[in-house]
Amino acid sequence: MRHNNEINHFKFSPSTWIVPTFLLVVIWFVFYVDNSFNLDLNNHGILPRAFSGLQGVIFSTFLHGDLSHIANNSLPLFILTTALIYFYREVSLKVLVYGILFSGNITWIIGRESYHIGASGLIYVLVSFIFFKGMMTKYYRLMALSLAVVVLYGGMIWYVFPDVDHKISWEGHLAGLITGFVFAVKFKTPDYVKDIQYEWEKPNFNPQEDAFMKRFDENGNFVNPPKPEEIMVEYEEILSEPVKYIYVFKENKEE
Numbered sequence: 001m002r003h004n005n006e007i008n009h010f011k012f013s014p015s016t017w018i019v020p021t022f023l024l025v026v027i028w029f030v031f032y033v034d035n036s037f038n039l040d041l042n043n044h045g046i047l048p049r050a051f052s053g054l055q056g057v058i059f060s061t062f063l064h065g066d067l068s069h070i071a072n073n074s075l076p077l078f079i080l081t082t083a084l085i086y087f088y089r090e091v092s093l094k095v096l097v098y099g100i101l102f103s104g105n106i107t108w109i110i111g112r113e114s115y116h117i118g119a120s121g122l123i124y125v126l127v128s129f130i131f132f133k134g135m136m137t138k139y140y141r142l143m144a145l146s147l148a149v150v151v152l153y154g155g156m157i158w159y160v161f162p163d164v165d166h167k168i169s170w171e172g173h174l175a176g177l178i179t180g181f182v183f184a185v186k187f188k189t190p191d192y193v194k195d196i197q198y199e200w201e202k203p204n205f206n207p208q209e210d211a212f213m214k215r216f217d218e219n220g221n222f223v224n225p226p227k228p229e230e231i232m233v234e235y236e237e238i239l240s241e242p243v244k245y246i247y248v249f250k251e252n253k254e255e
Contacts, residue, residue: 010086010087010141011089012086013089015085015089016082016085016086017082019081019085019092019096020077020078020081020082020085021078023077023078023081024074024077024078026062027061027062027064027070027073027074027077027119028070028074030062030063031063031064031070034063041059041063042063042065042115042117043115044056044059044060044063045059045060045063045115045116045117046060046104046107046108046111046115046116046117046172047108047113047114047115047116048107048108048109048110048111048112048113048114048116048171049108049109049113053108053115054108056104056108056115056116056117057100057101057104057105057107057108058100058101058104060104060107060116060117060118060121060172061100061104061118061119061121061122062119063117063118064117064118064119065117065118069118073118073119073120073123076123076153077119077122077123077126079152080123080126080127080130080149080153081096081126083126083130083145083149084096084126084129084130087130087141087142087145088129088130088133088189090189090190091183091187091188091189094183094187095125095126095129095180095183095187096122098179098183099122099125099126099129099176099179099180099183100121100122100125102175102179102182103121103122103124103125103172103175103176103178103179104121104175106171106174106175106178106179107121107169107171107172107175110171110174110175111169111171111172112171116169116171116172117169118169118172120168120169120172120173120176121169121172121173121175121176122176123156123176124156124160124172124173124174124175124176124177124179124180125176125177125179125180125183126180127149127153127156127176127177127180128176128177128178128179128180128181128183128184129180129181129183129184130145130146130149130180131146131149131150131180131184132146132180132181132184132185133146133183133184133187133189134146134149136184136185137189156173157177159173160173160174160177
């Protein structure tokens with residue numbers, strides 16, 4: 001039995017794929033225009049502790065240095081955004097919008113004096129939020145999603161440390177990780193319940209009337225084994241069910 005709470009919250013809708021697709025379209029469009037007309041838009045990235053660099057808090061997510069940079073960010077961004085909207089629909093917009101703003105501001109505070117660009121900061125927000133929130137809910141579907149994120153993107157943790165690769169913005173990654181964790185703590189999600197309720201968990205369950213439980217006493221000892229005729233009745237009921245035969249006609253006998 002699927003619980004109504006799960007049906008209401010875990011429901012596929014067009015926004016599940018439209019929003020991630022729209023993000024990628026915007027990012028690739030900006031990249032195309034920048035490279036086609038040599039606009040040098042990377043100067044609009046985050047420049048730490050410079051007033052003019054604050055514009056990058058908004059723009060940096062949509063700016064990328066080269067084809068390899070944008071290609072490496074595209075697939076994780078699409079997958080994680082899709083998962084966010086499907087499993088955390090109620091807070092997904094907050095995570096995306098505030099994630100860009102908060103992680104950008106942290107990068108502006110702690111970053112090196114260089115332009116910080118790319119969607120990887122937002123990606124780290126999503127990875128961090130989905131992992132920590134899933135573990136906090138203790139709901140098995142969301143915990144499974146958390147473990148899947150660890151399997152797919154767990155190696156990203158090394159890129160929040162300095163000196164792993166001087167070409168990447170580890171500050172932006174660290175800012176995204178911190179932001180995602182804070183959001184996981186602060187943003188409230190529904191109290192998910194398991195979607196299976198067993199017979200013995202129902203309030204009106206009576207062990208004395210249950211066909212299985214009546215074979216045991218109060219100490220858990222096996223008593224009152226079924227009689228052969230009772231077994232035969234159950235067996236005959238199974239055999240009495242109609243059997244359906246399906247024939248498939250093929251013109252070519254070699255098939």
